[in-house]
Amino acid sequence: MSVLVDDDTRVVVQGITGGEGNFHAEQMIEYGTNVVAGAVPGKGGQESAGVPVYDTVHEAVEEEDADTSVIFVPPAFAGDAIFEALDSDLELAVAITEGIPTQDMARVNKRLSETDTRLIGPNCPGLITPGEAKLGILPGNIFSDGNVGLVSRSGTLTYQVVDNLTNRGIGQTTAIGIGGDPIIGTDFVDALELFENDDETEAIVMCGEIGGEDEEEAAAFIDDHVDTPVAGFIAGRTAPPGKRMGHAGAIVSGSGTGTAESKINALNDAGVPVGDTPEEVADHIEEFLA
Amino acid sequence: MPMKLHEYQAKQVFADAGIPTPASQLASDADGVLAAAEEIGYPVAVKAQVQVGGRGKAGGIKLVENEDEAREAADSILGMDLKGYHVDRVLVEEAVDFTNELYVGITMDRGEGKPVAMVSTRGGVNIEEVAEEDPDAIAREHVDPSFGMHPYQARKAVYDAGVDRAVARDVSTVLMTLYDLWESRDGSDAEINPLMVTADDDVIAADAVMNIDEDALFRQPELAEMEDEAAAGDELEQKADEYNFDYVRLEGNTGIIGNGAGLVMTTLDLVDHYGGRPANFLDVGGGAKADRIANALDMVFSDDNVDSVVFNIFGGITRGDEVAKGINEALEQFDEIPKPVVVRLAGTNWEEGMEILNEDLVTVEQTLEDAVQRAVAYAEEVNEQ
Numbered sequence: 030m031s032v033l034v035d036d037d038t039r040v041v042v043q044g045i046t047g048g049e050g051n052f053h054a055e056q057m058i059e060y061g062t063n064v065v066a067g068a069v070p071g072k073g074g075q076e077s078a079g080v081p082v083y084d085t086v087h088e089a090v091e092e093e094d095a096d097t098s099v100i101f102v103p104p105a106f107a108g109d110a111i112f113e114a115l116d117s118d119l120e121l122a123v124a125i126t127e128g129i130p131t132q133d134m135a136r137v138n139k140r141l142s143e144t145d146t147r148l149i150g151p152n153c154p155g156l157i158t159p160g161e162a163k164l165g166i167l168p169g170n171i172f173s174d175g176n177v178g179l180v181s182r183s184g185t186l187t188y189q190v191v192d193n194l195t196n197r198g199i200g201q202t203t204a205i206g207i208g209g210d211p212i213i214g215t216d217f218v219d220a221l222e223l224f225e226n227d228d229e230t231e232a233i234v235m236c237g238e239i240g241g242e243d244e245e246e247a248a249a250f251i252d253d254h255v256d257t258p259v260a261g262f263i264a265g266r267t268a269p270p271g272k273r274m275g276h277a278g279a280i281v282s283g284s285g286t287g288t289a290e291s292k293i294n295a296l297n298d299a300g301v302p303v304g305d306t307p308e309e310v311a312d313h314i315e316e317f318l319a
Numbered sequence: 320m321p322m323k324l325h326e327y328q329a330k331q332v333f334a335d336a337g338i339p340t341p342a343s344q345l346a347s348d349a350d351g352v353l354a355a356a357e358e359i360g361y362p363v364a365v366k367a368q369v370q371v372g373g374r375g376k377a378g379g380i381k382l383v384e385n386e387d388e389a390r391e392a393a394d395s396i397l398g399m400d401l402k403g404y405h406v407d408r409v410l411v412e413e414a415v416d417f418t419n420e421l422y423v424g425i426t427m428d429r430g431e432g433k434p435v436a437m438v439s440t441r442g443g444v445n446i447e448e449v450a451e452e453d454p455d456a457i458a459r460e461h462v463d464p465s466f467g468m469h470p471y472q473a474r475k476a477v478y479d480a481g482v483d484r485a486v487a488r489d490v491s492t493v494l495m496t497l498y499d500l501w502e503s504r505d506g507s508d509a510e511i512n513p514l515m516v517t518a519d520d521d522v523i524a525a526d527a528v529m530n531i532d533e534d535a536l537f538r539q540p541e542l543a544e545m546e547d548e549a550a551a552g553d554e555l556e557q558k559a560d561e562y563n564f565d566y567v568r569l570e571g572n573t574g575i576i577g578n579g580a581g582l583v584m585t586t587l588d589l590v591d592h593y594g595g596r597p598a599n600f601l602d603v604g605g606g607a608k609a610d611r612i613a614n615a616l617d618m619v620f621s622d623d624n625v626d627s628v629v630f631n632i633f634g635g636i637t638r639g640d641e642v643a644k645g646i647n648e649a650l651e652q653f654d655e656i657p658k659p660v661v662v663r664l665a666g667t668n669w670e671e672g673m674e675i676l677n678e679d680l681v682t683v684e685q686t687l688e689d690a691v692q693r694a695v696a697y698a699e700e701v702n703e704q
Contacts, residue, residue: 105537130505130535131427135464138432154635166605168635168667183581184605188633188666189687209580211429238581241429264584267569267591268600275565275580275602277534278429282447289588305592307585308688 031158031203032178032223032230033121033147034097038162041066041086041095041119043102043110045077050101053125053166054078057099060169062162065093068113086117097121099155099164107151108133115144123164124151124214131277134212141214148214152277154184154206165206175200177314178224178257180217181236182209182243182276186264186307190234193311199318202230209276211240217247225255232258232317234310235301239265240279240287248295260313261296261303263289321507321530325368327410328545329527332504333511336496339523343412349393355411356389362414365392369404372445377401382414415523420513421482422446422457423494424528425501434462434501436472436494438480442513468498485520493522504542505535555599555622562614564601571596573698574619574628574658578603578637586631586691595695598625606636612645620657626701629694630662631687639664639672650680659697663690 040057044050045067055078058064066089067077073084083089086098098119102110107126114122115137129151141148149156155165159172171188173195181187184206191204205220207213217235224230233255237244244263251259266289268274270281281287293303304310324332327345334340344355345368356363367379374380379401381392389411399406420443428435439457441449449456458479460472473491482490493514501509510528517523536543559566565580569587573595577583580602587597599622603615619628632642642664650656660681664672676683682697684690 104534128534130538131507131532132434132464132502132505132535135427135432135434139463139465166636171666181581183579183584184635185577185579185633186581186585188635189582189585192633192665211427212432236581238584262585264581264588266588267597268584268587269567269569272567272600273565274567274584274600279580279584306589306688308686 031161032227033203033205034156034158034162034164036061036063036161038063038097038164039093039095040064040164041068041089041093041098042078043068043086043098043100043114045069045080045082045101046072046075047101051078053101054080056169057163060163062164065089065095086113086119090117090119095119097164098123100124100126102126104128104130108137111137111148111151112140115140115146115148119146121147121149123149123153123155125153125155125165127152129210131211134210138212149205150208150213152210153208154187156203156205158203159201167204167206171195172204173200176202176229176231176318177234178202178227178230179204179234179236180220180224181206182238182278183236183264186236190236190262190307190310193307194314197311197315199311199314202227209238209278211278217243218250221247221250221255221259225257230257232260232314234260234262234314236262236264237292238263238276238279239268239274239281239289240276242287244292245295248299248301251301252299258317259301260310260317261301262307262310263292263303265289322533322536322542322546323370324529324531324542324545325370326366326527327368329529330524332500332529333524333527336500338493338496338511339521340527341413341415341523341525343410345408346393346411347408348397349390352389352393352409352411353386356383356386359411359413361385363389364412364414365389365396366410366412367396367399367401367406368408368410369401369406371402371404374401379406415515415525416517417515418518419483419516421490421516422512423490423497423514424508424510424512425498425506426508428461431461434464434498436460436462436468436476436498438476438482438490438494440481446512462498467502468495470495473498483516486516486522489522490514493524500529504529505532505539506530507532555618558621559601559618562618564603564615564618566618567600568622569597569599570624571598572624572626572702573694574598574622574625576601576603576615576619576628577631578605578607578633582631582633586629586687589687589691590629590695593692593695595698598622603637607645608641609645609648612642613649616646616649616660625658627658627694627697628660629690630660631690632664632666634664634666634668636667638667639669640675643672643675646681647675647677651677656680661690661694661697663687
């Protein structure tokens with residue numbers, strides 16, 4: 030079992046003829062992901078990464094039964110590409126693109142509330158169900174099949190924590206990078222709910238960071254609705270207020286909201302231990318599984 | 320970071336859209352201030368054009384009645400250091416006789432994923448403090464970003480805030496215009512604080528804040544042109560801009576380079592956890608090639624506060640061999656390595672990277688925790704010498 034993706038997932042890659050899109054489509058296929066098509070306006074009829082390219086996502090759905098999209102479209106056009114995915118009756122759209130204008134994402138967010146399609150990202154590494162499918166840019170070789178669900182706002186921090194787990198022989202059901210932007214599709218609460226309802230997921234790692242209040246909302250949700258044990262990590266304890274730490278969403282506001290301290294306290298109050306180091310997160314997970 | 324317009328730039332944008340603003344002129348020396356004041360007519364306000372809040376309290380805004388006071392204000396404000404920013408320009412502005420100060424603003428409510436319009440009768444003070452002390456003093460109206468603000472929403476916010484009926488219509492118009500500007504110019508924040516109400520029941524924007532979403536500058540060429548003028552700050556932060564790094568300077572002595580915002584933040588936190596003090600946040604981004612890695616080392620070496628450097632790369636799309644090449648390139652040009660460098664490579668092509676890396680020039684550690692502890696220890700040693 031896993032959440033959101035498995036080896037039946039039929040993937041269309043939007044932007045497959047671009048450098049990034051092409052490279053990662055090949056990597057996804059090599060990992061075993063069932064990539065069935067690409068979609069690039071004006072490139073219909075060509076082939077890229079060994080799969081047929083269509084002009085529209087709609088055609089890829091009609092012709093190849095695609096049910097999931099992975100989006101590698103440059104930021105200026107990515108908002109439109111997400112709209113196209115949402116309007117094509119897909120189950121899932123994963124937006125890797127970083128740097129989409131915030132107002133474009135606000136409009137996407139509005140449409141999301143009107144469709145059944147789930148969005149992951151943007152500005153995210155994607156998600157992976159080890160041994161079955163990866164959607165996005167995560168390095169497949171560091172993941173292994175197991176019973177820990179992982180959700181994170183950061184790509185490389187995910188790799189770090191997975192590495193700490195893998196070194197102890199602890200594998201993952203699914204790892205989801207939800208993205209570092211202020212406005213994202215799937216958030217912590219959504220991901221926690223998926224893992225809570227997944228029979229194979231026996232423990233959950235949640236990697237948050239400064240900025241916004243998603244971690245606080247997640248803590249409240251865990252308190253009320255999650256029986257699966259959760260271990261947390263919060264990046265940005267040393268971040269000064271008013272400075273954006275790389276991610277567009279990672280900023281402690283001038284008035285002091287979005288601090289690591291507030292998130293750690295909220296999680297602790299919900300019974301979630303928060304590691305001071307990635308190694309300590311792995312310690313907690315090991316205890317949960319013992 | 321959002322790109323922040325200066326007050327004079329934002330006022331121009333607002334005025335062009337039809338929002339009433341006081342008569343004003345920009346000046347960069349005392350003679351310019353006097354000439355501007357003469358033309359506008361005393362009294363005038365002399366206002367430092369720097370990107371910090373609380374200019375008034377810090378002595379950056381002075382109200383002057385005559386030529387002597389104007390010269391005095393120009394001398395004291397021009398060239399002053401205001402919270403770390405050098406003041407080289409002032410806005411000379413008609414002093415407005417007001418009976419009331421309001422607040423109007425538009426920002427993105429990230430929790431809701433929607434823009435929110437805000438109106439308050441408690442203008443002229445820090446609105447974040449008002450929000451904290453008395454949240455009910457600010458009327459809020461969320462806007463559908465696909466449609467834009469309905470006129471009724473502007474009126475509703477204005478009436479909910481308790482704005483005097485005599486000016487309600489004018490304030491609603493200002494709020495509608497402000498929203499349209501925020502939307503069409505890709506604002507992250509647009510704010511008028513205070514929006515002054517005069518004895519004749521006119522409204523006038525006495526201050527102006529307009530911050531632009533940096534990710535949208537590609538479609539805001541006019542505003543992008545203002546960026547160089549608005550740019551300010553630390554020399555190193557400017558250099559980071561040139562290299563296109565996400566960089567934040569801190570006050571410690573352990574320099575940090577890594578890939579990916581979350582992992583770099585974590586590295587900073589670990590430096591602190593193990594008793595050290597982080598000197599900076601530097602994210603080389605995804606897929607960095609050798610020259611970019613060398614530039615990152617150059618950045619951190621040019622910070623005099625730095626006593627040691629920890630280089631932590633977990634490769635996804637970044638390759639260990641490219642990182643190793645970049646580190647070698649950067650360090651081989653020195654007869655003596657200026658500051659000890661600790662390297663930890665993991666992920667894509669890390670074995671290839673380890674083979675390439677010149678271990679005479681750096682200290683290698685296998686784990687993040689060990690690498691950070693080693694760098695902190697080096698920084699301490701330098702300090703003890």
